[in-house]
Amino acid sequence: MSGHGTPLPMTARKSPPLKGVAEVPGDKSVSHRALILGALAVGETRVTGLLEGEDVLDTAKAMRALGADVARQGPGEWSVHGVGTGGFAEPDNVIDCGNSGTGVRLIMGAMATSPITATFTGDASLRKRPMGRVTDPLALFGAEARGRKGGRLPLTLTGAADPVPVTYEVPVPSAQVKSAVLLAGLNAPGQTVVIEREATRDHTERMLRGFGAELSVEEDGPRRVITLTGQPELVAQTLAVPRDPSSAAFPVCAALIVPGSEVLVPGIGLNATRAGLFTTLLEMGADITFENRREEGGEPVADLRVRHSPLTGVEVPPERAASMIDEFPVLSALAAFAEGPTVMRGVKELRVKESDRIDAMARGLEACGITVEEEEDMLTVHGRGPDGVPGGATVASHLDHRIAMSFLCLGLGAQSPVRVDDASPIATSFPAFEALIGGLGGALSRSNS
Ligand code: S3P
Numbered sequence: 001m002s003g004h005g006t007p008l009p010m011t012a013r014k015s016p017p018l019k020g021v022a023e024v025p026g027d028k029s030v031s032h033r034a035l036i037l038g039a040l041a042v043g044e045t046r047v048t049g050l051l052e053g054e055d056v057l058d059t060a061k062a063m064r065a066l067g068a069d070v071a072r073q074g075p076g077e078w079s080v081h082g083v084g085t086g087g088f089a090e091p092d093n094v095i096d097c098g099n100s101g102t103g104v105r106l107i108m109g110a111m112a113t114s115p116i117t118a119t120f121t122g123d124a125s126l127r128k129r130p131m132g133r134v135t136d137p138l139a140l141f142g143a144e145a146r147g148r149k150g151g152r153l154p155l156t157l158t159g160a161a162d163p164v165p166v167t168y169e170v171p172v173p174s175a176q177v178k179s180a181v182l183l184a185g186l187n188a189p190g191q192t193v194v195i196e197r198e199a200t201r202d203h204t205e206r207m208l209r210g211f212g213a214e215l216s217v218e219e220d221g222p223r224r225v226i227t228l229t230g231q232p233e234l235v236a237q238t239l240a241v242p243r244d245p246s247s248a249a250f251p252v253c254a255a256l257i258v259p260g261s262e263v264l265v266p267g268i269g270l271n272a273t274r275a276g277l278f279t280t281l282l283e284m285g286a287d288i289t290f291e292n293r294r295e296e297g298g299e300p301v302a303d304l305r306v307r308h309s310p311l312t313g314v315e316v317p318p319e320r321a322a323s324m325i326d327e328f329p330v331l332s333a334l335a336a337f338a339e340g341p342t343v344m345r346g347v348k349e350l351r352v353k354e355s356d357r358i359d360a361m362a363r364g365l366e367a368c369g370i371t372v373e374e375e376e377d378m379l380t381v382h383g384r385g386p387d388g389v390p391g392g393a394t395v396a397s398h399l400d401h402r403i404a405m406s407f408l409c410l411g412l413g414a415q416s417p418v419r420v421d422d423a424s425p426i427a428t429s430f431p432a433f434e435a436l437i438g439g440l441g442g443a444l445s446r447s448n449s
Helices: 028-040 054-065 101-111 132-141 175-185 203-210 245-257 276-284 318-335 348-352 357-367 401-411 424-428 433-439
Strands: 010-013 019-021 044-048 069-074 077-081 117-121 144-148 152-158 167-170 191-196 215-220 223-229 238-240 262-269 287-296 299-307 339-345 371-375 378-384 418-420 443-445
Touching: 010 401, 028 044, 028 054, 028 069, 028 077, 028 101, 028 175, 028 203, 028 238, 054 069, 054 101, 054 424, 101 117, 101 132, 101 152, 101 175, 132 144, 132 152, 132 167, 132 175, 167 175, 175 191, 175 203, 175 223, 203 215, 245 262, 245 276, 245 299, 245 318, 245 401, 245 433, 276 287, 276 318, 318 339, 318 348, 318 357, 318 378, 318 401, 348 357, 357 371, 357 378, 357 401, 401 418, 401 424, 401 433, 433 443
Parallel strands: 019 262, 044 238, 167 191
Antiparallel strands: 010 418, 010 443, 044 077, 069 077, 117 152, 144 152, 191 223, 215 223, 262 299, 287 299, 339 378, 371 378
């Protein structure tokens, strides 16, 4: 239930030191891609560590609707019998991607060069989000989209019967747009080229190579030119999904917020295109050690040991934004406990996430007694030190899992309890959040007080 049912208010209270091991779920980005590429490969793909959050389960359903055989074999263990590149069948009903922008955008890309028609929808949050950023480049392949005003969902996409390859420079830093174009390029003859001005998460590129596609990447400073040769035969794989750094961010920041804490967060993916939060936390003075560095499932991984530390506000450079785009909400909550201002620039993409995250964080922080400054592309949080965050408010989660979790982390260290009006969206990405934080000693309760 991600905001589709009865709201689930949740309260966080000042907590004793957090202690223990925080095993966070599988990476959401990697999980979506594993199902989609598995569905396009020939043979049986086996996935372990898959995130079983609502977003990914919606993608699994969509892959079934498009003709793949997707089955749960055990906790986090899934098998996908794919249909082969270009083999998607026309779904006989609307595809509902729930809360997931990644799901809907990647799936639209993957079907855009097959001669089928599909209608996509989602929850109230997803229906507000821009889809033109994906349907515009898909039109270059020959796909036709008809949505609501501004290209919003519900939207019907008819894939190109005779797709042509495309060269496309992504106008916004978005791994979803890049990935949609690459997935569409899979079933176009010849070479599809995607140019990004700033590097964004590269899981699609890594995984495409892993499934046997021919893909090259030329780097020129932050600019990347990705060339994919179309119509490969993708070969089924065995994939281990690393744990999600974006989910790890919550117990990591909670341990930094609550005095006396020491938490081990094992097996976290540290792909450089995702690890900007950890760089920022170290700059703020966080005591984090990266133990047992290794490679798992083609991604660099480490165990993170985090101890509560006094923190100082920092300026986050705009060129780092893409590598921590999902972590700004929890960084904003943490910044309230630092000494001095934390300035986050180059963050306007936050306005088109599951909610307008700049606005949602700014309003919630103000309600909790924190001074903020907000511009279209910037958020500054004026920290009040480790014991100086008043709290004592109810904040709105706006159907946004990361807003809900960020304010619950803030409440673990605030002087007065912080209530989130609806914590149910947390199930989209981190179903075990409440149990995990509770297991570390964090005081969360499902209450109206
Ligand atoms: C994602 C890309 C990012 C991120 C989202 C996951 C992905 O979105 O915010 O949570 O898996 O490709 P954008 O591509 O819109 O920046």
